[in-house]
Amino acid sequence: MKKVLFAIFAVLFCSGCTTNIIGKPRPDRTRVYLLQSTDDEQTLRSPAVKLPFKPEIIVGINPIEVPAYLNSFRLIYKKESDTNNRIFQHDFMRWGEPLAAGLGRIICQYLTAALPQNWVVVAPWALWVTPDVVLQITVEDWMPTLPDGVLLRIRCEFRAGREKCSLYAKSYSDFVALGVNSTEESIVHAMHEMANKFAAELANDARDLMSLIANPRQP
Numbered sequence: 001m002k003k004v005l006f007a008i009f010a011v012l013f014c015s016g017c018t019t020n021i022i023g024k025p026r027p028d029r030t031r032v033y034l035l036q037s038t039d040d041e042q043t044l045r046s047p048a049v050k051l052p053f054k055p056e057i058i059v060g061i062n063p064i065e066v067p068a069y070l071n072s073f074r075l076i077y078k079k080e081s082d083t084n085n086r087i088f089q090h091d092f093m094r095w096g097e098p099l100a101a102g103l104g105r106i107i108c109q110y111l112t113a114a115l116p117q118n119w120v121v122v123a124p125w126a127l128w129v130t131p132d133v134v135l136q137i138t139v140e141d142w143m144p145t146l147p148d149g150v151l152l153r154i155r156c157e158f159r160a161g162r163e164k165c166s167l168y169a170k171s172y173s174d175f176v177a178l179g180v181n182s183t184e185e186s187i188v189h190a191m192h193e194m195a196n197k198f199a200a201e202l203a204n205d206a207r208d209l210m211s212l213i214a215n216p217r218q219p
Helices: 002-015 099-114 184-214
Strands: 031-033 058-061 074-079 088-095 119-122 133-146 149-160 166-177
Touching: 031 184, 058 099, 088 184, 099 119, 099 133, 099 184, 133 184, 149 184, 166 184
Parallel strands: 031 088, 058 119, 058 133, 074 133
Antiparallel strands: 074 088, 133 149, 149 166
16 A cells, blocks of 8 residues: 555656646746847848949958857856856746857848948858958857846957958957846846947947958058
């Protein structure tokens, strides 16, 4: 009799992991966010057909380098009160895509708008496309520290096509404070604003650099 009761108890306990007492499934509390809208997907692709104008310069964006622990579908964060250098995964907050993909979309949109006479292509580009300038972006840190704020540190370098000579390099940093009662939406909003601010500054630098390349100063 004891064995029968134990077996029944074990079955009820295991079933309780996915259902409540009356047999209804537990609600899924997972929430999925995007860093940027996916409406303008074509800006992420190399031109499939020849565009109606000949570009002055072709700018290629290499795959964005992001630390593996950050390029996750889960929100990775630190706690301000923790002194053991630990990182945590949010229980319910998920990204709809890795951070590198969302950031790449934003950067491509800003560069395309800032360089109307150029082509902006994202790796892997078509075999017949040879970028004159290649942009390498390395995200060094982009982790919320709750409830303190979000730090963004990025290293960018423009290199001459095949020779890979460095033309221009710059480090960007930004910090956005979060409130004690910050929500998931406020974290996503802060990171979205940081990405747009960085992309706008990068686009301005790219425009100045491309102008110098297209119109070199005479000695």
